[in-house]
Amino acid sequence: MTIKKFMMVNRKAPYGTVYALESLEVVLIAAAFEQDVSLAFLDDGVYQLKKGHQTKGVEMKAFEKTYGALEDYDVTKLYVDQESLAGRGLTADDLCVPVEIMSRADLGKRMEEQDVLLSF
Amino acid sequence: MAIEVNGKSYEVDEEGYLINLGDWNEEVGNFLAQQEGVNMTDQHWEVINFLRDYYNEFQIAPAVRVLTKAIGKKLGPEKGNSQYLYELFPYGPAKQACKIAGLPKPTGCV
Amino acid sequence: MLNIVNKSPLDRGSLDSCLQSAEPGAILLIEDGVYAATRGSAGEARLKAAAGKFKLFALGPDMEARGIADRAMDGVTLIDYAGFVDLVAEYNTCQSWL
Numbered sequence: 001m002t003i004k005k006f007m008m009v010n011r012k013a014p015y016g017t018v019y020a021l022e023s024l025e026v027v028l029i030a031a032a033f034e035q036d037v038s039l040a041f042l043d044d045g046v047y048q049l050k051k052g053h054q055t056k057g058v059e060m061k062a063f064e065k066t067y068g069a070l071e072d073y074d075v076t077k078l079y080v081d082q083e084s085l086a087g088r089g090l091t092a093d094d095l096c097v098p099v100e101i102m103s104r105a106d107l108g109k110r111m112e113e114q115d116v117l118l119s120f
Numbered sequence: 121m122a123i124e125v126n127g128k129s130y131e132v133d134e135e136g137y138l139i140n141l142g143d144w145n146e147e148v149g150n151f152l153a154q155q156e157g158v159n160m161t162d163q164h165w166e167v168i169n170f171l172r173d174y175y176n177e178f179q180i181a182p183a184v185r186v187l188t189k190a191i192g193k194k195l196g197p198e199k200g201n202s203q204y205l206y207e208l209f210p211y212g213p214a215k216q217a218c219k220i221a222g223l224p225k226p227t228g229c230v
Numbered sequence: 231m232l233n234i235v236n237k238s239p240l241d242r243g244s245l246d247s248c249l250q251s252a253e254p255g256a257i258l259l260i261e262d263g264v265y266a267a268t269r270g271s272a273g274e275a276r277l278k279a280a281a282g283k284f285k286l287f288a289l290g291p292d293m294e295a296r297g298i299a300d301r302a303m304d305g306v307t308l309i310d311y312a313g314f315v316d317l318v319a320e321y322n323t324c325q326s327w328l
Binding site: 009011012019042043081083104105107108109111112114115116117119120 | 231243244247250251252253255322323324325326327328
């Protein structure tokens with residue numbers, strides 16, 4: 001199978017819309033097919049990684065835990081925009097998994113390197 | 121659709137997967153295994169329990185490749201290979217074992 | 231890379247996100263995104279500033295539907311659906327700033 005570079009570009013907060021969960025599902029599918037998968041988080045998308053989701057009250061699946069399984073799927077390239085984090089009062093310590101924090105410009109460069117961009 | 125175990129009714133989808141994860145118990149697991157033609161042994165339960173733990177921790181049923189690797193890490197390489205797992209669950213360790221474990225079908229599983 | 235923006239620049243930060251992140255390429259405004267390409271709007275200045283970095287396009291039918299086709303700013307090329315398809319085919323990748 002041809003291996004392509006896939007990047008999921010996540011720009012939406014979790015739970016308010018289904019984008020975040022759908023993105024995660026596509027990541028798992030692409031990774032199950034052993035593609036070269038990376039994830040970018042910017043704008044409200046950085047809220048997806050904020051640790052400590054308690055979803056019992058809203059009766060939704062707390063898919064925060066699933067980011068922890070990405071390593072098992074050999075998905076280790078998680079890129080987060082520094083500016084989006086800072087603008088929301090967040091730092092790397094607030095995130096549920098290890099990520100690479102970079103500037104918007106560097107994130108743009110990573111996007112340019114991809115074979116396929118999937119926008120969420 | 122529904123199945124009946126010990127006089128209690130449990131909802132399942134059209135492929136026989138439990139709808140409510142919280143409904144699962146060992147009797148339901150045994151019933152689902154029987155339907156699949158799987159004779160449950162300690163080795164089978166070991167995989168089923170592993171899958172349930174994995175789901176509790178990560179909220180997903182792992183794909184076969186991931187399951188195989190993760191089982192190898194936890195239970196040893198003699199169990200972390202697809203031959204061993206397919207012998208236990210001939211219709212696919214992820215698909216079939218997940219059904220018996222009361223979990224959804226793994227994502228990316230067709 | 232082709233960047234597609236479909237949200238009004240006054241309602242959401244999609245256009246700004248795109249302008250700040252994307253490498254040089256093209257931007258296509260569609261749906262409510264086309265409001266950015268109108269003369270005298272807040273989006274106009276931002277697009278003018280970005281014109282050296284990006285080729286700018288807007289989907290004509292979306293501008294017409296909103297009654298703003300006659301206000302299209304200079305420097306933005308109006309295209310039709312066939313032109314949309316050509317653009318997507320021309321660039322290797324495409325990011326929708328949803």
